[in-house]
Amino acid sequence: MEKQVETLPRVNSTTLVFDALKGYFRWTLWCNAIISAHYALFMLYNANDVTLQNSVVQRYVIKSFITLLLPVISEMKLLFIIFKLLELALPIVGSAHLTRVRTKMAQGICTSILPKLEPDLLYAVGRSCLPESSLSCNEVCRKIGKNCYNAIHIYSAGILNQMYKEGTKNTETYKYETCTSQGCGPNFCCCADKKHTLPVSYKDAIAQAACHAMLPKSPDNVYAVRRHCSPKSKVDCNVVCYKLKKKCFESIHVYDNKNLEVEETGKVGLRTYRYNTCQRASCGPNFCCCAGE
Incomplete structure (x- = not known):
């Protein structure tokens, strides 16, 4: 066998x-x-x-x-699809929380910087911050039937840091003290039911003093009128003053303050630029010297 x-x-x-x-x-x-x-x-x-x-x-x-x-x-056989969905979903989750955090911060800032102490309803309205954006905060607030009184930018850097370390820079914010900025630009507009005037900034004071000093000898009323300084702006100071029924006699640019300490000496601080013309557009003057009744 x-x-x-x-x-x-x-x-x-x-x-x-x-x-x-x-x-x-x-x-x-x-x-x-x-x-x-x-x-x-x-x-x-x-x-x-x-x-x-x-x-x-x-x-x-x-x-x-x-x-x-x-x-x-x-x-x-769906692993590839799952990984792709996971890759797309996780950033969205973080972005959604980031947006909510920034919105809460914006509401708090807009509430604290209201110029007057009179009661009013306040709104932090999001604005698209793109270089080509031509919509100012004045227009953003006006679209919802409100009045703009300031504009801010809340940067995302630092909000999603994994660990906060003592002595390190966290979230940054910027206050514009104007509602006419375009481009990028504010990403939140502070709107209110009532009209509130913006506080006079150091730039307004410098521009008013400079325009008054540059007025020709003939007596007249002088106004330092803010102008939006943008590379795309085609409106010069002649047009700005003409719309107010005034006449332009000069244009200047007042730059940001470098915040020198009281004891600091021998360093460059405030800076202005005089154009000797009212026909300069783009950026450009940020103040127009106008005269008239």
Whole structure:
């Protein structure tokens, strides 16, 4: 009687390689999930800021949760699509929280910088900050039936920092003291139900004094009129004064203050530029010297 020899099934080498890669892939997914979950818990434990918990940590928690499910669905052929969706979804989650944080900050700033103490309803209205944007905050507020009294820009740098370190710069904000800025530009407009006048800035004071000093000898009323300084602006000071039924006799640019300390000497501080013409457009003068009744 012949002895039957049991033959082993033939194994395809490609299948072996594929199974090995699949096992390694699963092991890698589990490791990544554990590491991400550990880091997320570490961030939650050490976080002391609501912004941090709502943005950075939540992104890690979502990523960890999805990563834990990946080994279960690793046999499906949708992994590529899932990774792509994950890649697109996580920045959106962070961006949504960032927008909410900036909106709350803007509402607080607009409330605190209201010029007058009389009661009023205030609104921090978002504005598109693009170089080609020609819509000023005056127009943004007017579109919703409100009055602009200031404009601000809240920068995103620092809001989503993973850890806040003592002595380091965090979120930056900028106050314009005007509602006519275009381009980028404010990203929030401070609007109110009532009309509020902007406080006189140091630029207004310098421009008024300069225009008065440059008036020709004949007596007349002098006005330093603000002009929007933009590379795309085609309106010169002749037009600005003419619209007010005044006559332009000079144009100047008052630059930002460098905030020198009281004891500092021998350093450049305030700066102005005189154009000796009223026909300069673009940027350009930011004040027009007008005269007339």
